[in-house]
Amino acid sequence: MSSDTEATPVRLASPSTLDQRDTGAGAPFRESVFDVSDATVTYDGSPAVQGVSLEIHRNQITAIIGPSGCGKSTFIRCFNRLNDLIPSARVLGRFMYHGEDLYGAGVDPVEVRKRVGMVFQKPNPFPKSIYDNVAFGARVLGMKENLDARVERALEQAALWDEVKDRLKKGALSLSGGQQQRLCIARALATEPEVILMDEPASALDPIATTRIEDLMHELKREYTILIVTHNMQQAARVADMTAFFSVERGAEGQRHGILVEYDRTDKIFTQPADKRTEDYVTGRFG
Numbered sequence: 001m002s003s004d005t006e007a008t009p010v011r012l013a014s015p016s017t018l019d020q021r022d023t024g025a026g027a028p029f030r031e032s033v034f035d036v037s038d039a040t041v042t043y044d045g046s047p048a049v050q051g052v053s054l055e056i057h058r059n060q061i062t063a064i065i066g067p068s069g070c071g072k073s074t075f076i077r078c079f080n081r082l083n084d085l086i087p088s089a090r091v092l093g094r095f096m097y098h099g100e101d102l103y104g105a106g107v108d109p110v111e112v113r114k115r116v117g118m119v120f121q122k123p124n125p126f127p128k129s130i131y132d133n134v135a136f137g138a139r140v141l142g143m144k145e146n147l148d149a150r151v152e153r154a155l156e157q158a159a160l161w162d163e164v165k166d167r168l169k170k171g172a173l174s175l176s177g178g179q180q181q182r183l184c185i186a187r188a189l190a191t192e193p194e195v196i197l198m199d200e201p202a203s204a205l206d207p208i209a210t211t212r213i214e215d216l217m218h219e220l221k222r223e224y225t226i227l228i229v230t231h232n233m234q235q236a237a238r239v240a241d242m243t244a245f246f247s248v249e250r251g252a253e254g255q256r257h258g259i260l261v262e263y264d265r266t267d268k269i270f271t272q273p274a275d276k277r278t279e280d281y282v283t284g285r286f287g
């Protein structure tokens, strides 16, 4: 870490280095990165997603699946305080990050977004060079030392370096859609986050580009904790360790809101779901 980074006031505790210890009792100990309890997000006072509790484990890929409108995007935006930027949105309940309240007084949302990066559905590179795109967040955060090495490492990690190393000064918009999405992943990685949020990162891509993103996720989980929203169940089954199935429920007055129906190991969700609603969804009877 550069001295620049150390100079930044860090208000959140650093993640523990204790990782995936074995308890000796058979079940591996999984360090929790986020512990969410009773999360509700409202827009103009109406709940879009209600009463969600779950834990996100370190170095795992956690998928959030469910029908359109069940609050997947709303929910994932809570993890880096992106709903703060939507004036009508309110986040209720608790989001603990390594034991610290992500919404606590004195927690700087910019610091949160540095630890918890995000990649969106549609690749959104800036109309700048490939290099400047990757360097963007690092520059904003004052991480200016060894910027070339930082950019190279992020592009390597995003499996894009070999394709762009001779054209770093070229415009990012000249890249293909799949390359642009890997560039956005590199941009998120360049500030050395701990967690990457991905909201349908492959849904605008062709099957080959999608496979590359999925392969990349498998690589990245060695170093990062990943949350992915996907409406593609096969994708969840291929990449995720844990899967959360959300659905839409009707309140007493007929208003619709999302709920977490079931959260478990991915193989369990897809082969032996505990809830009938999960079974109907994963077998394609609904949604």
Ligand SMILES: Nc1ncnc2c1ncn2[C@@H]1O[C@H](COP(=O)(O)OP(=O)(O)O)[C@@H](O)[C@H]1O
Pocket (backbone or CB within 6 Å): 043, 048, 066, 067, 068, 069, 070, 071, 072, 073, 074, 075, 086, 088
């Ligand atoms: N910025 C917003 N303002 C108002 N309502 C929103 C906003 N974003 C999402 N919603 C509403 O919240 C609900 C959940 O949306 P969303 O989180 O986008 O679901 P999903 O990602 O599962 O399709 C929907 O009813 C949607 O219309």
Ligand SMILES: [Mg+2]
Pocket (backbone or CB within 6 Å): 072, 073, 074
């Ligand atoms: Mg969405």
